[in-house]
Amino acid sequence: MLSLVHSNDSIKPRSEIPLLETSDLTKTYSIGGGMFYEPLQLQAVSGVSIRVEKGRTLGIVGESGCGKSTLSRMLAGLTPPTSGSILLDGCDVTGLPNAERKRVLRDVQMVFQSPYSSLNPRMRVAEIVREPLDVHMRSLSKKERDERALSILNRVGISREMARRYPHQLSGGQQQRVGIARALVSEVRLVICDEPVSALDVSVQAQVINLLRELQRSLGVAYIFVSHDLAVVANISDDIAVMYLGKVVEYGRAEDVLQRPRHPYTQALVDSANIPDPVLEKSRKPRILTGEIPRPTDPPSGCRFRTRCWMAQDRCAVEVPALVRRGNSPQAVACHFA
Amino acid sequence: MGLQPKGATVRGQILLGKDDIQAMAPRARRRLNGQRVSLISQDALSALNPCTTVGYQIAEVLMVHRGVAKQEAMARAVELLSLTGIPAPSERVNHYPHQFSGGMRQRALIAIALALEPELLIADEPTTALDATIKAQILTLLASLRERFGMSILLITHDMGAVARLADRVLVMYAGQAMEVGDVASVFARPEHPYTRALLESMPRLDKHGALLEAIPGTPPSPSEVAHGCPFQPRCAFAGDICREQMPPAVERSNGGHVACHFALREMNYA
Amino acid sequence: MIRVFLRQSVLGLLVVLSALTVTFVLVRFSGDPTSIILPQEATEEQREVLRQQLGLNESLPAQYLTYLGNAAVGNFGRSYFDSEAVTSIVIRHLPNTLVLAGASLALACLFAIPLGVLAAVWRDGVIDRFVQVVAVTGASMPSFWVGLLLIQIFAVGLNLFPTYGTGSPAHLILPAITLAIYVFPSLARLTRSSMLEVLPQSYVMAARAKGMPEARVIGRTVLRNGMVPVLALLALEIGNLIGGAVLTETVFAWEGIGRLAITSIQRRDFPVVQGVVAYVAVGFVFVTMAAEIAIRLVNPKLRHK
Amino acid sequence: MTEAVARAISALRLNRAVLAIALIVLAILVALAITGDALAPMDPAQQSLRARLKPPGFEGRTGIHWLGTDAVGRDILSLIVAGARPALLVSGLAVALAGFIGVLVGMFAGFRGGRMVDLLLYITNIQLAFPFFLLAVTIVGIVRPSVSLVVFVIALGCWVPFARIAYSETMQIVEQEYIEAVHVMRGTTFRILLRHVLPNILPNIIVLATFALGTAIVMESGLSFVGLGVPTRTPTWGKMLSEGRDYMQTAWWLTVFPGFAIFLLVLSINVCGERLRDITDPKLMGR
Amino acid sequence: QKTVARVALSGGLDRLDPIMSANGTDLVVMTQIYETLLKLDPKTGELKPHLAEAYRLKSPTVWEIKLRKGVKFHDGTPLTAADVKYTIERILNKDLASAHYSQLTTVSEVRVIDDYTVEIETKKPDPVLMRRMQPIGGSGRVFIVSKAYYEKHSPEELTNLPMGTGPYKLGKWEKGASLTLVKNDSYWGDAPDVDEGVFTFIPENSTRVNALLQNEVDVIQRLPIADVERVKKSSNAHVVASPNGLVHTLLLDSSKPPFNDLNVRKAFAHALDTEEMVEGLLGEYGRVLGVPMGPNVLQFDSSIKPYEHNPELSKKLLQGKTPIKLNTFTSDGRYVNDRDFYQVINEQLKQVGFEITPQTLEWGRFINMMQNRSGGPFYIIGWDFGEGDASKMNSFLQSSSALSVTQDPEYDRLVTMAGEETDEAKRTEIWKQVQKYVHDQYFVAAVWQASSLYGFSNKFDWVANFGENLALSEFKTVKQ
Ligand SMILES: Nc1ncnc2c1ncn2[C@@H]1O[C@H](COP(=O)(O)OP(=O)(O)OP(=O)(O)O)[C@@H](O)[C@H]1O
Ligand SMILES: Nc1ncnc2c1ncn2[C@@H]1O[C@H](COP(=O)(O)OP(=O)(O)OP(=O)(O)O)[C@@H](O)[C@H]1O
Ligand SMILES: [Mg+2]
Ligand SMILES: [Mg+2]
């Protein structure tokens, strides 16, 4: 694992302490089980090490069930990791006592996937956005808190009039803006966006992505941007981590990962992304993966991708490939043959 | 397919080959379903009956429409499953839908749709619920089946990539109205309707990563608002006064097809 | 399946144990039974002898353990009044209750399930309205009042049926109707709402799209999926039914365990009360267990868990 | 044809009329319960052995007995009026208690999850299946009937649906992202339950409470009917029914009217409950 | 063709072992199967021989009884003196907790002189002992059982398989459903009209009446007063009444406040309008009595009049006192219209200023509380004075009695005296004194006697002499 830290270092200059860094983060769920059952063990996230620099965006892609949400929830402090550490400004959050952790984690907020269900249907928009201030900026008067909420709402393009409405009276895109406003109303430095645009109408997606990018520029927050849509992640991210069945299989600068994918899974992913260009699409022969994603309760031994990989050999079933920079590749790849 | 809920009024004409579907008797129309037209519905995850085996659901179609004996129908179900690329189909026929993964369910649905070798396969967003790699598999499968059975596919989707991949002709709809129709290559290369163009430009693309997106302002209209004029007008960058008052008529596109816009984007607008 | 069974058994045992404990505690703190057993004129001397015989002079924990030990082998002692073994009294009354409950459940199902299905299929139609009105009205009528009215009208007024008692099928009709009216509302509504839940599912639409005849769609697809919760409710309904039977049996002098419970409580024949509660508890543990297993058998999703 | 009939029956106006009647009946009964027997046409406790078991419309010394008199010559109408208070009071208290406990337990269970919750669920399951009335009769029969015991027992019989609804709704709500959002802003459990969960489950709880009230009234009258109801100065409705049983052949009005009072009260409560459910059930919204 | 009488009893049967049971419905069946040594003359109220041919007082403490010869049990064995001795000793066996134990406590020894002669020795003179050898009244019935049969069977078997010397023997008993008695063809006495009796059990009053009117049964016990008119009007049934029903006593708990004060008792008694109450609730089937015993009792003093209704007096007596609160416990369904009586009484008490909180209790609990003296301050209990002797009063007035709520030394002294007096005339004199004392002391606030009512189908008739005692063998078939 030492090599992993090394490989990470190769992506960014060593000098500054990153805003967020994880090492070997693992989450295991016990599912089923009961008075008489032996519960099944499910490694939703397994040994993930990533880092996010101030003001930059880390994109995380992967197929459904590969552990993206679990990872984001751990980073947001919603789920305690089974093992591994999360360093915020170089300080390990996982070991901290509850109250202390809560204070430290204030800097981390989240934007959720479903615009509607992430807003309490019985609260008005202004109240929803004010709530984080109610929780930990009690020193401010209610009026001040209201003002701050309204000003951030204004920033995301929600008018004062709309702030008086209930969530169901807003469109999906507006609801998601409210969600973003709530995440940014208190002084945050890292926003974790778990599929913030997948539930939106295609024509509205771009608005929200643009809004996020614009806010990053003006507020200097860092994002962790999670999506299963490679194109969306590609658009917003500086760095990209590709996940497969709980593990990061490729990790590096966005352009490196996208333009010269080294891991066979990343290659397939890039290949299977359709480009709205009929001439190109009809002529190219994309690499189609065979088979389905294995059940996460009993992942394949060795390399988890080997069951669907066209390069797999006996070695892959035995040896877990480490996520390291190989040869002259600028990004880290977890494949024996990269 | 004649499956509108009660209270819906349907106007216009649907012709299948030479037959007017609207004019058909309910019985005949039912016979039509599955035999000549098949549907793969939008959410694959719940379009299978959870209480019967997948195999039976395929066989059922043959039994009801063709009067095939159960044994034979089940054998055919195995064939169909293997045709759609499900491994170990002879075991899988006896499984229940919840034992299938999302991609496999979609394949099973396709198998049902193919059972009677229809002339037309209507695929309503066959890939939206699926993962990228699986989506690619299904699209490829559809393409190969189209060749094999020589059938037509009506693909309904919001995934422009999938359209580029599979379709020959494309119809772009907005708020229930046809905006533009034409062959895929020309519509994608030179969209003449502002909506088509905006849509194409607002999609994040792998090959243009990092570029700021051209977002379409505003929100899609709710269908209950009966608007005069062009439905896209409130969000359209090119809209003029006339767009508010009058629904534009469909006019011939320069490269074939039609477009419904007062200010259709001709060559000169692509300056 | 074995695990489900084991789990249910352990929890069931817990339930029976608590029912036993509750009745034991209540009975022990409710006074001296000798005054119930012995005639008015009995002397204190006689009472003491009887207390000795009943083991009332031992310590409470000792009494409790003896009681549990006896209960475990189905011995709830003897009735204070006729010194018949409680178990045999309960067994004597049980068939009557089962006949009544069975008849009324069958009657209720006969009407409730088809009506519920039709109400859902033709939602807001005449049948639907009718079912709704009957369900709300039925659910608002105390069953004992219904019983009294039925007696008044059909037995006394029209002289069609006997007014009371256990015995011929004619005796069964009025109480069975009363009890059926009691369970009809919940059964009909559940069937309806469960059907309504299934009807808009995409697999129903898919079945139509496959070109299946409507009767087959309703019969095979909708009914099969909709019946799972109805089956679950039926198990619950049996409990409800026995609860309702307590009053119905009282009204119709039907010699079942419900009436046995009431008369035993009224004359404070505690061993019988304890026995009835314990046996009913055991019965319900079995019913829930059976229901649980049945639901698993019907629903393939649970079967493979 | 059937279509037309259906439409006629389902006409909104008819529904409204039924609802209006239900509300009026309910209002009257609640008013009676509040004022006690002040609104009764005669003193409900006033007996007259000379005027015992007189049929409806009988003119006695103190006025016309519109609904007849009972076995000791009390005015049935006045007794029914006086019976509104115990009927509503006991069941109201019981439902309030059941709702409070059920919601509290259900909300915490739904929030926490875990093994104990499984057990709790199982117990509520059994209790739902168990013929509760039998247990109620046993408890009240062995211990002496009193207002608090009857309230307690009825509450015991009603709390399960509250707990289950509160539990399942809370569980669903806690899964919702807006609760996650509160977690992310490090809000307290108290805040989550009180500000976010409770307001969202409240409408359903209120609907449930309405139906539970109906059930509680029936249960109370059932206990009274077997002689295990609350002790009151004048008989409760259920007790009137059981007292009237001996005279069923000779004086039908003794059983018919009190039973009808129970029926009317419960029916109007249920009708209002239905309406409330229609309003709060999002599935039916906009119908 | 067999004559079958279908009888609906008002309650179920418990155990048909005459040693053990004193339950009213059990007794109805048992009196058909078992017999006692003596009988009462319905006209004079005097004792007459039955299983005994003759009896005499040999010495003040020894009774000699000669048994009738030729009496056989149902199983064919003859009745002998050993059976009588066995019966009495079994009742006195403390381990069995016999229901009749308390009635025979004075017996010290039973001696078999020869096969047909028994001697009973008592601890002290007991002039009423022989009255307990007849079948009528409270729980003093000594039904003679077969020694050989009892020794052969377990107590459980005996409760289910009664076997005696009576005119009927057990046919079939389906517990909870019905019991059939068939005629004993080898009965020593006159053969009865009815060949077979089928007993069913219907506790619900109105259903019992319906059963009669719809010809589902021929005879019903405890015909409710409310239904008398209906039965009278019907074409197929009629009412049979016996005025010597239960004597209902309204007992005041004079051992504790508030009723340890004579004035309060007085106020209580005069607050009640017993005449109106009985007239209203029982009509022609009830009578108000001045003393707590039936008029059939030999010592009954008819000169003592009931307390008059005088609410003014009551109010005066209660004046200046803080209002007296009474938590009263009432029985429901135990006695004829008892619930209504309680309701009327409570209301009348309220009129003079008592504050009443009523609560209905099941009978078992009621008795229980009464014995613990923890129940209400007043009770209505019905007593069967069928045996015709005043000593029955001791059951509820003597301090040693379990159900007595009176603890009065003077009363105890007087009745002890009476109990040991063997001279009939003197005894009667003492009992008159007792009656006067009880009346003056207001221990019992009201007394009324309700007729025992039966509904009979017109196929049968019967003259009911002794209140609750239904005798199948006395039924006469009526030619229609
Ligand atoms: N609370 C939980 N208990 C048990 N298993 C869980 C839990 N949460 C997630 N999992 C499992 O962990 C794995 C990863 O889930 P996760 O939600 O992180 O996936 P994801 O990448 O976000 O998928 P998606 O794209 O569908 O949102 C899945 O197999 C999921 O079933
Ligand atoms: N049964 C119905 N009753 C009323 N309105 C309906 C019904 N079905 C669809 N609609 C409305 O008609 C409009 C078109 O619906 P439709 O399902 O065709 O959209 P779609 O293009 O398939 O969208 P999606 O991409 O979400 O599948 C929507 O606004 C929808 O709300
Ligand atoms: Mg996710
Ligand atoms: Mg769609």
Ligand code: NI
């Ligand atoms: Ni055209």
